Structure formats: C-alpha cells, structure tokens
Amino acid sequence: MTIDEALRWLSTLKTRHAELVSLRNENSKDKSRYFGDREVAVEKPVYDVKALDKLVNNVAKEVRRLDEAIKKTNTLTQVVGYEKSEEALGEIA
Numbered sequence: 001m002t003i004d005e006a007l008r009w010l011s012t013l014k015t016r017h018a019e020l021v022s023l024r025n026e027n028s029k030d031k032s033r034y035f036g037d038r039e040v041a042v043e044k045p046v047y048d049v050k051a052l053d054k055l056v057n058n059v060a061k062e063v064r065r066l067d068e069a070i071k072k073t074n075t076l077t078q079v080v081g082y083e084k085s086e087e088a089l090g091e092i093a
C-alpha cells in the first residue's frame with residue numbers, strides 16, 4: 001500500500017466511524033408516541049446495540065492501527081525532489 005492509498009483509506013475509515021457513531025448516538029432508536037389521557041413515548045432500538053458498538057470500536061481500532069503505521073512509515077521516508085533552504089524564509093534587513 002502506498003502512503004497516498006493509506007491516507008485515502010484512513011479518510012474512508014474516519015468517515016465510516018463518524019457515520020456509525022452518529023447512528024449509534026441518534027438514529028438507532030425507533031420512537032413511537034401514543035396519545036390518550038397522556039402522551040406515552042416508547043423507544044425501541046432498531047439495531048443490535050452490542051453489534052453496533054462492536055463495529056464502532058473495530059473501526060476506531062483500525063483507524064488507530066493505520067494512523068500508527070502511517071506515522072512509522074513517514075519517519076522512514078525521505079522527501080524526493082526537495083532540498084530545505086533557510087533562505088526561503090527570507091530576512092528583513
């Protein structure tokens with residue numbers, strides 16, 4: 001896997017993680033309201049809460065593993081075609 005592919009996959013994983021967290025926190029309940037003498041709201045989970053939480057945790061773990069691998073690779077990789085020059089910063093006399 002190239003660094004570019006890893007960065008794109010990391011972005012995909014982070015997007016999926018955010019979607020799953022949102023689903024878990026907001027949209028995982030089916031809300032029903034019953035009106036009579038008083039209003040009664042009943043919330044039932046739409047998804048298996050344990051399975052959804054496990055999926056969220058697995059994606060988060062994969063994000064961390066890939067992020068660490070990218071960092072290790074970056075420490076070993078030299079930038080090609082660029083030489084650092086302090087003159088590029090400029091100096092005001």
